[in-house]
Amino acid sequence: MKIKKFIAPSMQEALKQIKKEFGDDAIILSNKSIEDKNHPEWKSAVEVTAAIDKKEDQLETKPVFNSLIQKSSIQTTQSNNIMQSQLNSLSKDVEYLRERMDFLINQIKYDHLPHIPRNLQNLLKLLNNNGVNLSLANSFVEDIFSSLKGEELLEEDLVLNKIQAKIKHNLQITGPIKFNQNHPTVVLLMGPTGTGKTTTIAKLAALYKYTYSRKVALISADSFRIAAMEQLKSFAEIAKIPFTPAYNNSDLIEKINNMQKYELILIDTAGLNSKNMKQMVGLKETIRISKADEIYLTLSLTTRYSDISDNLKSFGMIPYTGIILTKLDETSGMGDILNMSVEYEKPFSYITYGQDIPEDISLANRNELAQIILRGKYGN
Ligand SMILES: Nc1nc2c(ncn2[C@@H]2O[C@H](COP(=O)(O)OP(=O)(O)O)[C@@H](O)[C@H]2O)c(=O)[nH]1
Numbered sequence: 001m002k003i004k005k006f007i008a009p010s011m012q013e014a015l016k017q018i019k020k021e022f023g024d025d026a027i028i029l030s031n032k033s034i035e036d037k038n039h040p041e042w043k044s045a046v047e048v049t050a051a052i053d054k055k056e057d058q059l060e061t062k063p064v065f066n067s068l069i070q071k072s073s074i075q076t077t078q079s080n081n082i083m084q085s086q087l088n089s090l091s092k093d094v095e096y097l098r099e100r101m102d103f104l105i106n107q108i109k110y111d112h113l114p115h116i117p118r119n120l121q122n123l124l125k126l127l128n129n130n131g132v133n134l135s136l137a138n139s140f141v142e143d144i145f146s147s148l149k150g151e152e153l154l155e156e157d158l159v160l161n162k163i164q165a166k167i168k169h170n171l172q173i174t175g176p177i178k179f180n181q182n183h184p185t186v187v188l189l190m191g192p193t194g195t196g197k198t199t200t201i202a203k204l205a206a207l208y209k210y211t212y213s214r215k216v217a218l219i220s221a222d223s224f225r226i227a228a229m230e231q232l233k234s235f236a237e238i239a240k241i242p243f244t245p246a247y248n249n250s251d252l253i254e255k256i257n258n259m260q261k262y263e264l265i266l267i268d269t270a271g272l273n274s275k276n277m278k279q280m281v282g283l284k285e286t287i288r289i290s291k292a293d294e295i296y297l298t299l300s301l302t303t304r305y306s307d308i309s310d311n312l313k314s315f316g317m318i319p320y321t322g323i324i325l326t327k328l329d330e331t332s333g334m335g336d337i338l339n340m341s342v343e344y345e346k347p348f349s350y351i352t353y354g355q356d357i358p359e360d361i362s363l364a365n366r367n368e369l370a371q372i373i374l375r376g377k378y379g380n
């Protein structure tokens, strides 16, 4: 490192000297106004200490811009003005480059469809921006293009209705939990850790007890984590819903047998790493012995699609009723609903969109899902 003091009649002049001697990587360590007796002709004087982290023979002259922005502690109005105007011009350049890049990316992505009217190209962009896989979005838009003719293609409402119908056609739903007549309906939730199983169980329990006046009981088969059991137990206490933990498979059979007077038994399970075969086989066995009538896979939409996809593959080894999509409130990647639906053809059962129990859950509905996918977010 080389350090040097520069004395000049103004900050601007000092910076010029620093730039000339140290180049644009110079760091301004300090600056102060001084009285310079050697130059009585100067009206004022500044002393600036600058440093450069280079060998002397590497020193070269470049614009002082970078070091000025990042490292300078200059406080004089004059130098601030220089920096400000340089910053402004740089941010304009960056903005311009960003716009050009967006333009080029869009051109590469979408403008291979010059035969398609602008409104359909915009629809394609919208779908893709909302996370619908580009080739899927392409095929949807191409289908609409070939199913409409002439003037019809320019009718916004018609195009919107078409795309909505097409999305809906590609979504399946299960409808609500189906109740057995004379014995409890056993419902089990499975899924990766943190996707909202326990919260969703609590929402379902409260919904069925308080809105549909069903006799509900809860079992937690999540004995991996004390906190997980405690979470459901404290909810059950507040909601006045019977709760019992099950520590192993034979315990689970016994607990279910003890709850025969209830109409709905909801079973929470431990979050699983779907890549862990041993855990998956254990879950399969738990499900087999529970004789669950309905099994739901909870998947969080905040998870990236490749992981959702892995989970759908792994949990696919267990036949399940439907998917509960969680955390719709936390993402704009609604296109994944369509992506997974087309790729795995599994039905949706419930959606959740917040942490409030029981408000933030509702039955999956194809109309609403199609709108969410097109809107790119949950809610208005
Ligand atoms: N924003 C949001 N958070 C949720 C939703 N469902 C669950 N959570 C939160 O996600 C976290 C994990 O939920 P939990 O039920 O413990 O997941 P589990 O590990 O699958 O049982 C908790 O902080 C929940 O409050 C939802 O629909 N939206």
Ligand SMILES: [Mg+2]
Residues within 6 Å of the ligand: 197, 198, 199, 222, 228, 268, 269, 270, 271
């Ligand atoms: Mg849990």
